[in-house]
Amino acid sequence: MKIALLGYGKMGKVIERIALERGHEIVLRKSSADTFEGLNDADVAIDFSIPDAAVGNISACLNGNVPVISGTTGWLEHYHDMAKLCEDKNGAFIYGSNFSLGVNIFFELNTYLAKMMASLKQYRVSMEEVHHIQKLDAPSGTAITLAKDIIANSDYSSWAIGNPQEDEIFINAKREEGVPGTHTVMYDSEVDSIEIKHTAHSREGFALGAVIAAEWLLGKKGIYSMKDVLGLQ
Incomplete structure (x- = not known):
């Protein structure tokens, strides 16, 4: 080819x-x-x-x-x-x-978890993505895909990178030297937290x-x- x-x-x-x-x-x-x-x-x-x-x-x-x-x-x-x-x-x-093949499996896990959590209003979802300092866009396209999949299966209407409204998913976008890409989805309540995470080790x-x-x-x-x-x- x-x-x-x-x-x-x-x-x-x-x-x-x-x-x-x-x-x-x-x-x-x-x-x-x-x-x-x-x-x-x-x-x-x-x-x-x-x-x-x-x-x-x-x-x-x-x-x-x-x-x-x-x-x-x-x-x-x-x-x-x-x-x-x-x-x-x-x-x-x-x-x-x-x-990444692993990230696309992660997308499926994220969607499945969002459906499970949709009726549990005591949990608040947020996300963190960390990439190398050369990455030009923030949040990452991967983070946006994760957020959109949650939105499609919940009462959230949008995402935000600062000062989220009640119906927005907060995405904390960080840039650090030498990080290929790490994405974490977190559900927090007063009594416990649930999170799923994908960490890339290289490109x-x-x-x-x-x-x-x-x-x-x-x-x-x-x-x-x-x-x-x-x-x-």
């Missing part, structure tokens, strides 16, 4: 190494200032760029009939535009706030999941998620 890497920072380099180990070829390594030369040679593209570049990268792929995986967060106000473009072009697209898990998603998407048409890739639908 020939892969275009859109975003060639630390994450892009880990994806490259894992892709090569799995027998794939890299035909484009695009940093922010580079062109899309070589994109037409790709069987699939993997976008781990920056929020300002994501829409342009995804659009170029869909317009060029190249299936695209995007793990870039912080651009989701344009997600529906990209989904429509994918449908108009009969393309293939997967967005994931986190491609390897995110990169492996992205390459597996690219392998899965090859030859398909439509808009998918990691739930489809992992058979969790």
Whole structure:
């Protein structure tokens, strides 16, 4: 499989190494200032760029009939535009706030726990996410996905990173040196606390999941998620 890497920072380099180990070829390594030369040679593209570049990268792929995986967060106000473009072009697209296989299992646990806790009004839910200081968006896309899944299964209406209202989930976003990503969901009452937590030890898990998603998407048409890739639908 020939892969275009859109975003060639630390994450892009880990994806490259894992892709090569799995027998794939890299035909484009695009940093922010580079062109899309070589994109037409790709069987699939993997976008781990920056929020300002994501829409342009995804659009170029869909317009060029190249299936695209995007793990870039912080651009989701344009997600529906990209989904429509994918449908108009009969393309293939997967967005994931986190491609780690473990995190996607964590998403399922979070949803299941939210359903169990929905009627127990004595518990107040909150979240904490910790990432490396180079991460540009806060809260993380993973934290937002966790919050949205809780909201969909509870009386909470939104999330907030400061001074939450009664119907908002507080997300404490921290940036610390050398932290790949840690997410904790906490339910607190006067008598006890319940929490679930996922801790990434490196970028390897995110990169492996992205390459597996690219392998899965090859030859398909439509808009998918990691739930489809992992058979969790």
